Amino acid sequence: MTAPRPGIALVGCGAIAASAHLPGIHPSPFELRAVCDMDRARVERFKQDQKLPGSVRVCASLDEVLALPGIDAVSVATPPASHAFLSIQALDAGKHVLCEKPSALSSRENWAICAAVERNPGRTIQFFSSRFRNGHARAARQYVREGRIGRPYRAEIQFWLPAARTCDRGGPPWFGQKALAGGGPFMDMGQYFLDRLFYILDWPRWHSVSAQAFTGFPTGYDAKVVYDVEDHMSLFARGDDGLVLTLDTTARVNQHWRWSSAIHGSEGSLVLDNTAEKKGVFLTDRDGVTVEEDLPVHEPGQDMQVRLEQLAAFMATGAPFELGTDARQALAISSFCEAAYRSASDGTEIEMEDAA
Amino acid sequence: MNPTVKLGLAGCGGAFANDRAELAKDPAYGVSAVWDAEPAAAQAGAQAFPKAAACSSYAELLARADVDAVILTADASERAALACAALEAGKHVLCEGCGGRSPEEVDRILEAARANGKIAAFHAARLRLAGFTALARTYATPERLGRVYRVEAVLHRPARENSVPPEARAIFPDAGAYLLDQALDLLGWPKLEALTAQIVPHGATGEHACVYARLAGGIAFTLDVAASDRLRPRHALTILGDRGGLAIDHAKGGRGFSFIEEAPGMRAKLMESKPFFAFDPWGTSLRSFREAIESGKATEGTTPAQARELARWLALARASADQKREVRNLAETLAAV
Numbered sequence: 072m073t074a075p076r077p078g079i080a081l082v083g084c085g086a087i088a089a090s091a092h093l094p095g096i097h098p099s100p101f102e103l104r105a106v107c108d109m110d111r112a113r114v115e116r117f118k119q120d121q122k123l124p125g126s127v128r129v130c131a132s133l134d135e136v137l138a139l140p141g142i143d144a145v146s147v148a149t150p151p152a153s154h155a156f157l158s159i160q161a162l163d164a165g166k167h168v169l170c171e172k173p174s175a176l177s178s179r180e181n182w183a184i185c186a187a188v189e190r191n192p193g194r195t196i197q198f199f200s201s202r203f204r205n206g207h208a209r210a211a212r213q214y215v216r217e218g219r220i221g222r223p224y225r226a227e228i229q230f231w232l233p234a235a236r237t238c239d240r241g242g243p244p245w246f247g248q249k250a251l252a253g254g255g256p257f258m259d260m261g262q263y264f265l266d267r268l269f270y271i272l273d274w275p276r277w278h279s280v281s282a283q284a285f286t287g288f289p290t291g292y293d294a295k296v297v298y299d300v301e302d303h304m305s306l307f308a309r310g311d312d313g314l315v316l317t318l319d320t321t322a323r324v325n326q327h328w329r330w331s332s333a334i335h336g337s338e339g340s341l342v343l344d345n346t347a348e349k350k351g352v353f354l355t356d357r358d359g360v361t362v363e364e365d366l367p368v369h370e371p372g373q374d375m376q377v378r379l380e381q382l383a384a385f386m387a388t389g390a391p392f393e394l395g396t397d398a399r400q401a402l403a404i405s406s407f408c409e410a411a412y413r414s415a416s417d418g419t420e421i422e423m424e425d426a427a
Numbered sequence: 428m429n430p431t432v433k434l435g436l437a438g439c440g441g442a443f444a445n446d447r448a449e450l451a452k453d454p455a456y457g458v459s460a461v462w463d464a465e466p467a468a469a470q471a472g473a474q475a476f477p478k479a480a481a482c483s484s485y486a487e488l489l490a491r492a493d494v495d496a497v498i499l500t501a502d503a504s505e506r507a508a509l510a511c512a513a514l515e516a517g518k519h520v521l522c523e524g525c526g527g528r529s530p531e532e533v534d535r536i537l538e539a540a541r542a543n544g545k546i547a548a549f550h551a552a553r554l555r556l557a558g559f560t561a562l563a564r565t566y567a568t569p570e571r572l573g574r575v576y577r578v579e580a581v582l583h584r585p586a587r588e589n590s591v592p593p594e595a596r597a598i599f600p601d602a603g604a605y606l607l608d609q610a611l612d613l614l615g616w617p618k619l620e621a622l623t624a625q626i627v628p629h630g631a632t633g634e635h636a637c638v639y640a641r642l643a644g645g646i647a648f649t650l651d652v653a654a655s656d657r658l659r660p661r662h663a664l665t666i667l668g669d670r671g672g673l674a675i676d677h678a679k680g681g682r683g684f685s686f687i688e689e690a691p692g693m694r695a696k697l698m699e700s701k702p703f704f705a706f707d708p709w710g711t712s713l714r715s716f717r718e719a720i721e722s723g724k725a726t727e728g729t730t731p732a733q734a735r736e737l738a739r740w741l742a743l744a745r746a747s748a749d750q751k752r753e754v755r756n757l758a759e760t761l762a763a764v
């Protein structure tokens with residue numbers, strides 16, 4: 072007799088649940104046992120549209136999910152405003168959690184998530200990251216560790232998409248509402264970039280940030296629909312050992328797209344550029360001549376199926392895994408973002424408290 | 428034709444190399460004397476001009492009766508003192524960059540010019556006067572850009588082209604001043620409210636500086652200049668507004684000029700795109716300097732007030748980089764040391 076497969080519930084049955092969560096669950100070691108959405112009609116339709124087996128239970132709240140037997144893990148795909156309370160409730164019920172990004176709305180919520188992890192030993196929460204997109208992050212981290220770029224002094228993040236706000240694409244309006252989304256593209260996509268950069272640099276500490284935000288592009292929404300997130304965020308942050316990070320994130324810009332991160336060190340640079348033919352390179356100089364080397368690609372991939380395989384291994388053997396952002400890392404990212412938003416609204420540099 | 432302006436050239440480094448060809452072309456100028464702190468450089472510099480003598484000291488150059496005006500491309504750290512000495516010796520001065528590294532240095536130059544009835548002009552407008560900036564100017568209007576909220580000026584060039592001596596590390600004061608001048612001029616010189624900066628030495632002769640500023644009207648401004656063999660060459664100015672955004676990208680393989688505009692359906696639509704084109708670095712500045720000498724007033728290029736403003740940026744950036752914090756007011760910042 073084979074051991075029963077671990078069970079998972081999918082909470083939040085919107086766009087990303089259908090396009091990324093569900094396709095990854097099917098081939099994974101997990102069996103989908105429940106789907107849940109606060110909108111009951113929606114979750115019923117979801118079950119039907121996705122042709123889920125009759126055994127998959129339909130729930131309209133996490134309480135209902137947690138009352139079911141055989142649920143070992145919960146995959147949270149709701150808007151950010153509910154990430155913290157759903158995750159904490161699931162952890163406290165003894166479940167493992169995979170949760171969409173951004174992890175939460177504020178560092179206060181992230182502290183509460185960290186506390187929930189601590190009081191539930193053996194349980195894990197992983198927030199979705201895109202750290203391993205294109206597969207260069209581990210090699211880049213290794214280059215930094217081995218000192219191949221020398222002392223890193225500057226990092227750059229550039230995420231510019233010309234017309235990719237959710238409102239430009241007819242998506243749900245919560246993406247444009249600070250109370251539900253926490254912020255604009257800086258929260259939504261910026262956190263992916265910060266996660267990858269901080270991972271490569273081994274989670275440096277940040278001391279201060281100067282930021283500016285712009286909101287002002289038309290949304291096409293009715294005037295009654297709240298749209299109060301930034302369209303463009305830019306910042307300059309100072310960290311340990313003189314490290315500086317500059318960043319621009321926008322999903323609405325009248326210029327060509329950019330999608331890159333770079334780390335410059337005293338001996339060389341790492342450039343991860345999605346818009347370039349070579350997506351991951353190391354640059355240095357030999358005798359005054361610039362030399363470029365492709366970064367090796369050796370990563371398992373990034374999708375839901377791999378996350379779930381790693382989670383299953385963790386549940387079976389306690390094997391550590393690093394596919395997502397853990398609670399402490401999410402706190403570091405969230406504190407950083409919070410300070411940046413405060414700097415943008417106060418119009419001055421913000422000193423950061425040490426989140427560690 | 429006899430030259431109308433007889434020149435002494437002080438400094439035979441990288442800027443000099445750029446300017447030499449322009450000077451040789453302009454019949455209104457004649458180079459009488461050349462000086463550099465490095466005698467060999469002075470000798471080599473003088474050879475570029477048929478009638479020029481190599482001077483062994485700056486005093487010797489200033490003492491010459493056949494020098495009406497001095498073009499100063501010496502190290503940024505020495506420029507203000509050398510400019511004042513020239514003005515006091517009764518010569519007009521064209522300073523490379525914004526002349527000084529602080530507004531006080533620029534003030535000293537201007538005061539010396541006033542006291543001696545001579546012209547002090549500044550050549551920070553190298554990029555501003557270029558053809559592609561003229562094209563950008565036709566788009567840099569409130570009608571086309573709407574509300575400007577983000578500006579980025581980047582120049583990463585190889586350190587091997589950074590011919591200033593290592594101790595000068597002049598990428599920031601010089602190239603930085605050109606980029607700033609170009610961007611601020613296109614924007615109509617908005618007020619600098621605060622900035623934060625990092626300036627780090629890079630390799631043997633390089634430097635990498637990054638300035639992030641808050642400008643009046645809610646404009647976030649980045650200036651990023653580097654001389655390094657470990658970075659990809661970049662040279663671009665980007666100005667983003669809520670109606671349109673322009674970019675001048677003249678790195679090798681860059682996009683050239685592009686202007687992208689809001690289009691119906693909240694799309695961004697490419698309106699104009701031009702490949703890279705070369706520019707005339709010095710001609711306009713030299714013409715303008717000559718006009719100023721002849722008429723007492725320059726018509727184009729960096730004005731004294733603009734040179735002073737550029738120098739304020741440079742000094743604030745230096746102070747911010749040293750103090751590792753965002754700074755607002757230069758006097759207060761320096762008093763806090």
Ligand SMILES: NC(=O)c1ccc[n+]([C@@H]2O[C@H](COP(=O)([O-])OP(=O)(O)OC[C@H]3O[C@@H](n4cnc5c(N)ncnc54)[C@H](O)[C@@H]3O)[C@@H](O)[C@H]2O)c1
Nearest residue numbers: 083084085086087108109110148149150151153171172243
């Ligand atoms: N759409 C994307 O391209 C994308 C990509 C990556 C990540 N994400 C992230 O995934 C999450 C969800 O995004 P989406 O685009 O699928 O949103 P969506 O609006 O399409 O779906 C969210 C669903 O969650 C449900 N919901 C809200 N609160 C709930 C609660 N308390 N309990 C149960 N259900 C609840 C909503 O009714 C809705 O059906 C967000 O954090 C988002 O940032 C989205």
